[in-house]
Amino acid sequence: MQMKEYKPLIVAFCCNWCSYAGADLAGNNRLNYPAEVKIIRVPCSCRVNPMFILRAFQRGADGVIICGCHPGDCHYTSGNYFTRRRMAALFSMLDFLGIEKERTRVEWVSAAEGAKFAATMNDFVEKVVSLGENKRLEDLRCKR
Amino acid sequence: MQKITKEMLIDKATELLNNGTVSLVLGWKKGEYDYDVTPGVFESVEELKKDFVFGDFSAANLSKYLVKKTEKLEGKILVFLKPCDTYSFNQLLTEHRFDREKVYAVGVQCDGMVDIEKVKKIAGDGILSVDCNGEDIVVKTLYNDDMTIAKADVLAERCANCKSKKHVAYDELLGESGEVIDSNRFDEVEKLEKMTADERFAFWQNELSKCIRCNACRDACPACTCEKCVFNNPNSGVENKSPANSFEEKLFHIIRAYHVAGRCTDCGECSRVCPQNIPLHLLNRKFIKDINEFYGEYQAGAEVGSRAPLVDYTLNDLEPGEVFDRGDENA
Ligand code: SF4
Ligand code: SF4
Ligand code: FES
Numbered sequence: 093m094q095m096k097e098y099k100p101l102i103v104a105f106c107c108n109w110c111s112y113a114g115a116d117l118a119g120n121n122r123l124n125y126p127a128e129v130k131i132i133r134v135p136c137s138c139r140v141n142p143m144f145i146l147r148a149f150q151r152g153a154d155g156v157i158i159c160g161c162h163p164g165d166c167h168y169t170s171g172n173y174f175t176r177r178r179m180a181a182l183f184s185m186l187d188f189l190g191i192e193k194e195r196t197r198v199e200w201v202s203a204a205e206g207a208k209f210a211a212t213m214n215d216f217v218e219k220v221v222s223l224g225e226n227k228r229l230e231d232l233r234c235k236r
Numbered sequence: 237m238q239k240i241t242k243e244m245l246i247d248k249a250t251e252l253l254n255n256g257t258v259s260l261v262l263g264w265k266k267g268e269y270d271y272d273v274t275p276g277v278f279e280s281v282e283e284l285k286k287d288f289v290f291g292d293f294s295a296a297n298l299s300k301y302l303v304k305k306t307e308k309l310e311g312k313i314l315v316f317l318k319p320c321d322t323y324s325f326n327q328l329l330t331e332h333r334f335d336r337e338k339v340y341a342v343g344v345q346c347d348g349m350v351d352i353e354k355v356k357k358i359a360g361d362g363i364l365s366v367d368c369n370g371e372d373i374v375v376k377t378l379y380n381d382d383m384t385i386a387k388a389d390v391l392a393e394r395c396a397n398c399k400s401k402k403h404v405a406y407d408e409l410l411g412e413s414g415e416v417i418d419s420n421r422f423d424e425v426e427k428l429e430k431m432t433a434d435e436r437f438a439f440w441q442n443e444l445s446k447c448i449r450c451n452a453c454r455d456a457c458p459a460c461t462c463e464k465c466v467f468n469n470p471n472s473g474v475e476n477k478s479p480a481n482s483f484e485e486k487l488f489h490i491i492r493a494y495h496v497a498g499r500c501t502d503c504g505e506c507s508r509v510c511p512q513n514i515p516l517h518l519l520n521r522k523f524i525k526d527i528n529e530f531y532g533e534y535q536a537g538a539e540v541g542s543r544a545p546l547v548d549y550t551l552n553d554l555e556p557g558e559v560f561d562r563g564d565e566n567a
Contacts, residue, residue: 142494143466147473150483163551173549180556181497181526181546182490187560188428188522189486190437198556228437231483 100154100220102129104213105144107137109167110202111159117206125213137161137198138171142182145196149229155195155220159209162200172200191228194219239370240345240411242290248342248410249288249314250281258314258340262301264294270365271352275301290316292368295349295392297505299324300458306338313339318346319414320394322405323501323537324458329405330540331499333461343403345411348387348395353513355390359383393517394504397421404538421502425521444485446512449478453506453516459496459536466491493519498527498544501537530554 106112112133118125134140137160148156158179166172179198187193199212249261265276266289273293278284299321305313317325322343329336355366355375362378368387375383388396399421401414428436451467454460466472467488479485493500493516502524506516527534531545531553 143472143491146483146487146490150473150487170549173551173553174547176553176556177531177546177549180530180554180559181523182494183556184526184559185490185494185519185522187433188436188519189440189490190433190435191486192433193560196556227482229483229486231481 100128102155103148103153104129104131105134105140105158106131107160108135110161113203114201114205114209118210121206123210125210126217129213136168136171137175150231154226157197159199159201192223245290246284246288252314259311260313262298262315264289292350297321297503302334303461306334316342316344319401319403320503322403324503325405326540327501327537341406343406343409349392350390351392422525443514452509456505456509459499497523498546499536
């Protein structure tokens with residue numbers, strides 16, 4: 093029997109005011125990034141509740157990335173500063189529990205940075221693929 | 237240092253009840269056994285005489301009960317607080333969880349509390365009584381001869397690593413207030429940090445899979461005072477139920493610890509009440525240690541009104557990715 097090729101599932105929470113448009117720009121410029129990246133649009137990076145991230149892992153995500161406006165450029169002035177602290181603490185905790193740190197990331201991508209968006213996603217997916225399937229936070233009942 | 241006895245506390249409470257300063261007393265009540273001490277509310281001197289206890293097992297942190305007890309209270313309630321409890325008291329005030337005017341706080345000197353599980357490990361089952369005289373405790377059991385154990389050997393984890401003997405809030409003191417202590421409370425966390433991710437995962441899987449989701453850790457925590465809790469919401473997917481797999485084991489614990497991150501005073505109640513003896517304090521201390529290292533030393537509850545680090549920011553904070561680069565340098 094042939095093994096099914098492993099396709100990761102990547103969830104990207106993208107801020108409406110920057111990275112979401114950055115993803116659009118990447119598309120318009122025909123820059124490639126893996127189709128396994130599923131984008132969820134959020135009004136601001138700080139809208140991402142830590143539960144969302146854990147939920148994504150539960151539903152079978154192999155990696156979760158949050159993209160927001162560059163520090164100083166948040167549409168709501170300070171949202172991403174809170175994101176920065178929250179995610180630093182959360183990701184450090186996930187690492188403490190032994191969940192591979194390459195599976196989580198925060199990246200600042202503006203609406204003009206289509207190329208950065210594509211490059212970030214390519215790099216992130218590559219790292220996650222090298223780790224393989226997410227086993228440490230899996231919920232078998234939710235597996236594809 | 238003078239020893240604080242239960243009689244001294246009862247006398248104080250009696251005095252305050254009789255002169256009308258307070259109408260209720262929040263203290264510790266004898267359970268089925270000597271070591272089975274629970275929080276209790278007393279309305280009269282008779283009740284105090286009957287059930288009030290104070291000693292090596294008065295570990296319960298009473299500050300959280302003020303939230304519910306002061307809600308409809310006319311007048312004042314007396315509460316006894318050990319040094320570590322006063323931090324929770326301040327933290328609750330910072331979060332506007334009760335009215336300071338309705339509380340008369342008496343700080344009690346603390347010589348450390350005893351962990352009955354540790355006593356049981358040494359003395360065996362069938363414990364009839366545990367008496368403390370200074371440095372030693374004398375255990376009477378059903379099956380064996382009386383046994384004398386050094387108190388230092390059976391100190392509760394949080395007391396062995398006590399962070400402060402200083403009362404940060406009180407109206408009146410019984411005994412002495414000490415100093416903030418430079419304890420070794422982060423040693424265990426550091427040990428875990430030095431392990432590989434695989435070893436850490438194995439460690440936590442082993443610990444967390446014991447969890448029966450009784451929610452005692454949440455219920456006892458003075459930082460957990462939300463009216464509506466995500467763990468009671470049937471739509472959250474994390475409502476009370478025994479964890480079924482690796483995901484659920486982690487989910488509850490990450491969310492619980494994360495929710496109190498920056499507000500946790502490291503009072504140790506969560507670990508104390510866990511019937512499965514899961515070292516929950518390691519999760520909280522990891523957050524405390526991280527916050528100290530990333531954003532500067534912060535002790536929740538040290539003063540009223542301070543801003544919790546996770547609801548604050550500076551323009552040049554560490555990037556989440558740098559957290560790990562930093563870690564690699566340390567390794
Ligand atoms: S999380 Fe534990 S140590 Fe921290 S305040 Fe709550 S009960 Fe105390
Ligand atoms: S007290 Fe212990 S067993 Fe109960 S829910 Fe908390 S960790 Fe689980
Ligand atoms: S609006 Fe983009 S991060 Fe806040």
